[in-house]
Amino acid sequence: MKNKLASMKRRSALLFSVILSGILVLGLIINVIWPDRDHSNVENRPLQTFPALQLQSLEDGSWTRNMTNWFSDQFVGRNLYFHLNYLLKKGTGIQKIDDVYLGKGALIQEAGAPNEALMSQKAQTIQAFHARFPLNTSVMIVPTAAQIDQDKLPPFAPGAFEQQTIDSFYSQLPEDIHALDVGKTLEKNQNKYQYYKTDHHWTSLGAYHAAKQFLKSQGMEIAYSDYERMPVSNSFRGTLESKTGSVFLKDTIDIYVAKNNPDYLVTYNNDGNPVPTIYDDEALHRKDQYEVFFGGNDSLVQINLNTDSTRHLLIFKDSYANSMIQFLLPYYRSITIVDPRYYYDDITRLIESDMITDVLFLYNYNSFQTDTSLLDVLNSAIQTANQ
Amino acid sequence: MSFTSLLFIFGFLPLSWLASCAWTKKTSVQNVILLLLSLLFYAWGSIQNLYILLILIVWNYCSGLQLEQTQDMPRKRRLIFWSSVLYNVAVLAFYKYIGFWFGSILPQTQNIHAPIGLSFYTFSILSYLADLYLNKCPAQKNVVAFGLYVSFFGKLTMGPISQYTDFEQYLKHRTISKDRFAHGMDLFLKGLVKKVFFADQLALVFAAMGNDSSFLGAWLLSLAYTFQLYYDFSGYSDMAIGIGYLFGFEIPKNFDHPYIAKSVQDFWRRWHISLSSWFRDYVYIPLGGNRVSKEKYIRNILIVWLLTGIWHGPNWTFVIWGLYYGLLLLGQKFLFQKWIDRLPAAVNIILTFLIANIGWVFFSSPTIMTAFSHLGNMLGIGISSFASENALFYLSSYWLLFVFAFLLCGTLYEKIEKKIFLLFSKQAVIGVGVFKICVFVMMVAYLVSSTAQTFLYNAF
Numbered sequence: 151m152k153n154k155l156a157s158m159k160r161r162s163a164l165l166f167s168v169i170l171s172g173i174l175v176l177g178l179i180i181n182v183i184w185p186d187r188d189h190s191n192v193e194n195r196p197l198q199t200f201p202a203l204q205l206q207s208l209e210d211g212s213w214t215r216n217m218t219n220w221f222s223d224q225f226v227g228r229n230l231y232f233h234l235n236y237l238l239k240k241g242t243g244i245q246k247i248d249d250v251y252l253g254k255g256a257l258i259q260e261a262g263a264p265n266e267a268l269m270s271q272k273a274q275t276i277q278a279f280h281a282r283f284p285l286n287t288s289v290m291i292v293p294t295a296a297q298i299d300q301d302k303l304p305p306f307a308p309g310a311f312e313q314q315t316i317d318s319f320y321s322q323l324p325e326d327i328h329a330l331d332v333g334k335t336l337e338k339n340q341n342k343y344q345y346y347k348t349d350h351h352w353t354s355l356g357a358y359h360a361a362k363q364f365l366k367s368q369g370m371e372i373a374y375s376d377y378e379r380m381p382v383s384n385s386f387r388g389t390l391e392s393k394t395g396s397v398f399l400k401d402t403i404d405i406y407v408a409k410n411n412p413d414y415l416v417t418y419n420n421d422g423n424p425v426p427t428i429y430d431d432e433a434l435h436r437k438d439q440y441e442v443f444f445g446g447n448d449s450l451v452q453i454n455l456n457t458d459s460t461r462h463l464l465i466f467k468d469s470y471a472n473s474m475i476q477f478l479l480p481y482y483r484s485i486t487i488v489d490p491r492y493y494y495d496d497i498t499r500l501i502e503s504d505m506i507t508d509v510l511f512l513y514n515y516n517s518f519q520t521d522t523s524l525l526d527v528l529n530s531a532i533q534t535a536n537q
Numbered sequence: 538m539s540f541t542s543l544l545f546i547f548g549f550l551p552l553s554w555l556a557s558c559a560w561t562k563k564t565s566v567q568n569v570i571l572l573l574l575s576l577l578f579y580a581w582g583s584i585q586n587l588y589i590l591l592i593l594i595v596w597n598y599c600s601g602l603q604l605e606q607t608q609d610m611p612r613k614r615r616l617i618f619w620s621s622v623l624y625n626v627a628v629l630a631f632y633k634y635i636g637f638w639f640g641s642i643l644p645q646t647q648n649i650h651a652p653i654g655l656s657f658y659t660f661s662i663l664s665y666l667a668d669l670y671l672n673k674c675p676a677q678k679n680v681v682a683f684g685l686y687v688s689f690f691g692k693l694t695m696g697p698i699s700q701y702t703d704f705e706q707y708l709k710h711r712t713i714s715k716d717r718f719a720h721g722m723d724l725f726l727k728g729l730v731k732k733v734f735f736a737d738q739l740a741l742v743f744a745a746m747g748n749d750s751s752f753l754g755a756w757l758l759s760l761a762y763t764f765q766l767y768y769d770f771s772g773y774s775d776m777a778i779g780i781g782y783l784f785g786f787e788i789p790k791n792f793d794h795p796y797i798a799k800s801v802q803d804f805w806r807r808w809h810i811s812l813s814s815w816f817r818d819y820v821y822i823p824l825g826g827n828r829v830s831k832e833k834y835i836r837n838i839l840i841v842w843l844l845t846g847i848w849h850g851p852n853w854t855f856v857i858w859g860l861y862y863g864l865l866l867l868g869q870k871f872l873f874q875k876w877i878d879r880l881p882a883a884v885n886i887i888l889t890f891l892i893a894n895i896g897w898v899f900f901s902s903p904t905i906m907t908a909f910s911h912l913g914n915m916l917g918i919g920i921s922s923f924a925s926e927n928a929l930f931y932l933s934s935y936w937l938l939f940v941f942a943f944l945l946c947g948t949l950y951e952k953i954e955k956k957i958f959l960l961f962s963k964q965a966v967i968g969v970g971v972f973k974i975c976v977f978v979m980m981v982a983y984l985v986s987s988t989a990q991t992f993l994y995n996a997f
Contacts, residue, residue, distance in 0.1 A: 158958045158966050160716060165970035167719035170726070170977060175555075177547040214538075214581045221544035222988040231985035238979055244738075245934045306930035395986060 177226075184226050193392050197223040232395030245304035247394040253302040256347040257390035257399065261296040264315040265519045272518070272525065273322035276511065279528045280327055282535050283501060285464075287509040288328035290364060291316045291518050292352065292470055295345035298336045312515040328367050332360045346401045349388020350516070351440050354379075354404045354473050361477035364510065370481050377406040377477070382429075386439040403439055405429060408480045414455040418448050428453065428476060443472035449492035452504065453485040464506040466490055466524060471512040482508075490527040497531035538581040540776045541732055543984055549578065550780070553690075558784060564711050568681050571689065571784065578690035579654075586652035590688060593628065597621065597662050598683045604669050605676035618670045622663060629659045637851030654694035656848060658687050660815055665701040667819050673702050682708040691780035695773050697791040697811035700818065704786070711785030721782025724775045726977055731772025733983045735942050739765035742931050743901075750921045754928035755914035762901045763894045764942040767796060770809070796946045799885040800877050801865045801892060808893075812848070816841050839863045849900070854908055858899040865892065 186199045201207065201216035208214075225231070236247065245252050249260040280287050296303070297312035313333045320329035336344055336359060344356030352360075362372050386401040415424035430445035444451060447469055462484045465471055471487065478485060486504045488497070500506070511524075538545050557570040580587040600621035607614040632651040640647040665686065668674050677683040686704055739761045746758035771792035781788040791811050798804035805813050824837045839860065846859020869877065877885055895912065902908035913919045958965045 154962075155955065155958055158962060159954075160719070162958075162966045162969045163719040163723050164715060165966065166726075166973045167715075167722035169970065169974050170722050171551075173974070173977070174547060174551040178551050181547060209584060211583055218538070218542055218544050218581075219988075221548060222542070222985065225543055225547075225985055228985055231982040234979065234982035235986035238982060243934060243937045245930070304930070304933070306926055306933050308926045308930060 180226050181221065181224065184224070186220075186224050190223075190228070199224075233397050234395075236395035236397060245307070250390050250394050251296075251303050251307055252394065252396070253299070253304055253307075255399070256295065256299060256302045256345070257394055257396055258295045258299060258303060258345075259350045259390060259516070261294060261310065261312050262516050262520055264311060266315075266318075268522065269315065269319045269519055270322060273319055275525050275528045275532075276327070277322075277324055278532055280324070280509075282532050283509070285501075285506060285509050286368075287326075287511075288330055288364065288367060289320070289323060289511045290330040290332050290360065290513075291319065292360060292512075292514045293333045293336065294350065294515050295352075297333065297515070298340060299345055301340070315519065316515060330360075330363055330367060332363055335359050335363050343402075346386065346388050346390075346440075347399045348391035348396065348401050349386065349440060350390055351388070351473065352470060352514075353401075354406050354476070357470075357474035358406060358477055361474050364474075365478070365481060368481075368508070372477065376410070377408050379404050379406055382442060383434050383439050387437075388440065389438070392437075403434075403442060405442065406476055408477070410480050412456045412480055414453055414479060416444075417452045417454075418445075419450050420452075424454075428479075440469070440472070443476070444487075447472070447489050447492065448487075449489055450495070450500075451487040453479070453487070455479060455482060455484060457481070457483055459483045461507050462486070462505045463508045463510060464488065464501065464504065465510045465512055466527070467510075467512045468514060468517040468521070470514040470517075474512065488527070490523040491521060493523075493527055496534055497527060498534045501531075538578055540773065540780075541729065541984060543981075543988070546729075546981075546984075549574075550783075554783060558713055562712075564709065564785075565679075565681075567711070567784075568679075568685050568708065572681050572685045575685065575688040575690040575693060579688060579693060582653055589628070589632075589652050589655070590658070593625065593658070593662060594684045594687050595680075596624065597666065597687075598677070598680050600666065601669055601676040601683070602678070604666070614670070618666060621666055625659050625662055625666075629655060634851040657696045657698055658693060660698045660812075660848075661687055661692075661701070664698070664815065664819065668701045674705055677705075677708070679708075689781075689784075689786065691777045691784070691786070692788060695770070695777065696809075697774055697777060697788055698815050699788060699811070700815065703789065707786045713783075713785045717782050717785065717787075721779045723973075724779030724782065726779075726973055726980075728772040728775030728777075728779060729980050730976060731768040731775060733772075733980045733987075735938070735945075736765050736769035736772055737983070737987065738935070738938055739768065739942065742935050745931055746928065749925050749928050750910075750914050750919070751923060751925035751928050752914065752917055752920045753924035753932065755911055755920070757928055757931060758911065759894055759898050759901075759915060760939065763796075763890075763897050764939070764946070766897060766900075767792070767946060768942065771795075794947055796890055796893070797886055797948070798889045798893075799882055800889055801862065801869055804889055804893060805862070805866070812845070816845055820844060835867060838867055842866070852903075853905055854899045854902050857905060857908075858896055861896055861899065 187197055188199055189195070190197050198216055198219040200220055201213055203213060207216070222228075239247060240252060246260070251258045251260060276287075276289065293310075293312040293316065297310040300310050316333060317331075320331070323329050336356060339355075339359055342355060343353055344359065345352050358374070358377070365372055381402055381404050383403040384400070386403050387399075388401065390396070391399065413426070414428075415426055416428055417424045428444055429442055431442070433439055433441035433445055438446070453475075457480060459482050461482050463478070463482045464486045465475070466488050468489070468491075475485060475487065484504060486500060486506065488500070513521075513524075538549060540546075553571070553574045556574065557567045561567060576587060576590070579590055600617060603617050604614060604621075607617060629651075632649060632655055636647045636649050665677070665683075669676055677686070686699070686701065686708055692699060742757060742761040743765055746754050746761060749755070749758065774791035778788045778790060789810070791809060793807040793810065795804050795807035798807050821837055821841045824840065825833055826837065827834055829837065842859040842863030843856065844859070845862070846855040846857070849855040849858070880888075898911050898915075899905075899908045902911060910919060954969065957969065961968065
């Protein structure tokens, strides 16, 4: 009996070892001969290609590190393995991969812990900027899905704190700056499709609710029926899908075009090559379809509109703004959009040349309480103006 | 290079095997190739570390020859032996402890980091010197064979710590049978599962509970660490031993289901066996072992456990942890043994597990104060609440993993596999083999996704 058991175990182990050796050797051959790709659509990032051997890189250890990354980045079937990983983790009851909650019908990115010191610093700098440039200034910090769609989080997921942090930030701003509490507005529409299920951005609908509130604070009323909704994609799989390898979820992207939309020209980064649209169709064939709005993030975008308005708006923003601007087009003479993460030029000159009358700071909670580039841009503007 | 990098599993490992064992049966030729591969393996992490390894290999190779040449000169021999030992210990102490001892006076010493695996291969070297000095073996005349003993990539970075007299025969002659190879593959997979499926995921729970001062959080933290450490270290050992088998080395097992031990003494016969055997053979027995007076015996035990603690790292928590076990072993010998004999096995297992769990609290804490406050939280002292949201979330996410970790740290898997073979015989031969292949593919999925880097903030 014992012998028979041992013999069966032996045969099974032999079978396993032969197949596994085959897999390892084949895996090696396939991985080496398979052509390298330089970009991952699923992960939305450049991949490590085969590193050239140099004495310098050998000495400082970067060559071996890059080799290790090259092998895992170019691993054949990499995307499939991501999905398998997701299914296995989901199957064993895991409700969070990296910093993404696997919520009810949605992937929700965990909110970063509040950085009170940076928030206070930003409040002071915005105040100083406003004092130096006394324009009609508004601030809108948008809570993410982790705050608004709390009920979609898995059970026992730690409670939301974004609204509290934003409230405390607003309380540090002077009264003549419009602090727009967009959280309440989004909360009122909680059951609507305001955030993508597979991406960390808000949808155009979420952005519409915010735009309505912003314009109202500026004395302008808009209604949903003022815009025509056009679905441009129903196959959007965003950054959170990339991060988790989620299998079943996908999103729809709508654009909203005002029925009274004026003619306009958009100039990117002063390139002297204006285009008549804020949308980028080509992005719909890329992985990150959210880039359909402005083709992604640029340091400087200037929109000149054929309207009777006398107002010239300057927006400091992150990518949340990209889908909100479509709602503002009919109401300004020009809109100047600065993304401080990529902007190194002089803001004072821009304020003069674009005859800015209104300023809007538009960020989502996560990037607002981590990013410091806004401070650099504002401080250098204040300095230049004081000279 | 880590055993769990894809480059190792699908690149280095198969290539090494093809380069060394596939085309020649000559052990001496294989030794040369394996030594070169092992040095490459070590240099992969840092070239500077390779120099230290090479210096130690050459130094100790020469010391070995000198020890042999001075057979008839006991005083000179003793001098050579002790100076070599001191040299190795000094190198180890310099890299591992100097930053801790002198960091406050000489801040630049804080930047000294021990080369990976130094504690392990220094102990292998000391074993060689001691075996030679005690005339248990002849000196290794072949520098390649000696170099391979110290640096074989299977055991270089995390052990098991081999003893020279066990390893010597394989440097002379190795054969790779089909069964040995199959056993090696089996162990490699087993280790991979332990490391990737259990340890790496439990590490997430451990990290998330770090600042949780609720009662539930404190228990999750300590249990996550207890299981993580076992699955991590024994998994790595299994992979190391498995790799050894693939290349014809039979390395003895390093873990034997420690969490079903029935006493502290039993636990240490099952946990990190190569380290406890090393201390037994090279410290405890030379000090007289248990064939001495009661006072000396107590002294011997405390010395061994103090050293065991210090070996793990330059922190008072390790010293406390070592002495904790020293005192418990003395307690077992002189006080508790009669109770242990009378209690049911299950009670003994649970008690031993709890003792180990408390030990790991010291082992894992950055300072003694945090260890005590963590222990306090586990007893309900100074807790913020019974169960924090965070702790409940991780419990609800990972309870299944904990259940598996708990069930599989004993002999349950072996028993189930046996049952399946007996029930299904022929189908089981194929079924179990295919099952293991599927498990391997799953582990690759975990490994591939652990290399994910999505630059989310850039995408905002």
